[in-house]
Amino acid sequence: MPCRKRCGDQWWHGKIKDCGYRITAGREAIIETLSSTHDHLSAEDVYARIHDRFPNVGLTTIYRTLDMLVNAGLVFKFDFGDGKARYELTEGPKGAHHHHHLVCTGCNRVIDYTDFIDDEVELLRRTEKGLSDKYRFRIDNHLIQFYGTCTECLAK
Amino acid sequence: MPCRKRCGDQWWHGKIKDCGYRITAGREAIIETLSSTHDHLSAEDVYARIHDRFPNVGLTTIYRTLDMLVNAGLVFKFDFGDGKARYELTEGPKGAHHHHHLVCTGCNRVIDYTDFIDDEVELLRRTEKGLSDKYRFRIDNHLIQFYGTCTECLAK
DNA sequence: TCCTTAATGGGAACTATTTTCAATAATACC
């Protein structure tokens, strides 16, 4: 039986209120779903995971909400090349958990990695500075993905 | 009036023959189109640019050919978040012209940059090595994109 | 030249996403 009461403010309430958005049960469910996994969920995936407890949250709302969350900077939208968009929280209750991706072109498996991030971040900072100066571009975030073949697919 | 004769081998003929693919007029037109621009063309864009001279090359063939070229490693497929895939040659007659992307989330403009690539490449090499050892993943290529707002959109 | 088989195009099918619109519910104000 789902809790429909506002059981105290959540860590993300401020962030979306600041953008002028309202807090609704659907949004609560969607963010909760995203924050309870490390998977890279599609809109349909989110729908499937929510539908049991919130049968009255439609797919349209999922799309709209995810879009809104991307706008508010709470969610990052990816494309791994399989025709559907994937979504991931940019941060959790405990703060950001920044990572990059290793994508298998054989089976579409995606590995999050945080190793080597330190060196990368250092370089990225310099690159961002150089790029934004040269092209007069305000850089908000970046996407780094390595494509290749995973162990399982190599075995075939 | 289009030249339908095989006017001598092109630089890419070997690459696709080696993969067991045949040389056809449609494929010739598609690769020629990709190599004559630095734009990031969608399948429909390619179709539009070819259709005058090759009215008998259908959209299906464009999709199929682009897919095949991605397989053969001659073309890279991107997603800039506007719902359609974009294609770019990985190399030209004179060899690779590797670059990364700066994507404006306001107007979807895309800037290719090659500045700072040297530092990046050095780091990427190390990262790739580390990642492929740790995750036993064979890395074939990478995608680096910075997202932000371009000068024009900042002015608004 | 002939034969095998990959490649083709046109339309239909498919799939992810967006739009529309009347109904609902979250916030602001009292």
Add this chain to the structure above:
DNA sequence: GGTATTATTGAAAATAGTTCCCATTAAGGA
């Protein structure tokens, strides 16, 4: 609390990019 305002909503229809199907064509090897 009660009410007004206005964002949010779900369902169905519309859209758009991409893939499938299948009878026909043509590339490349013999």
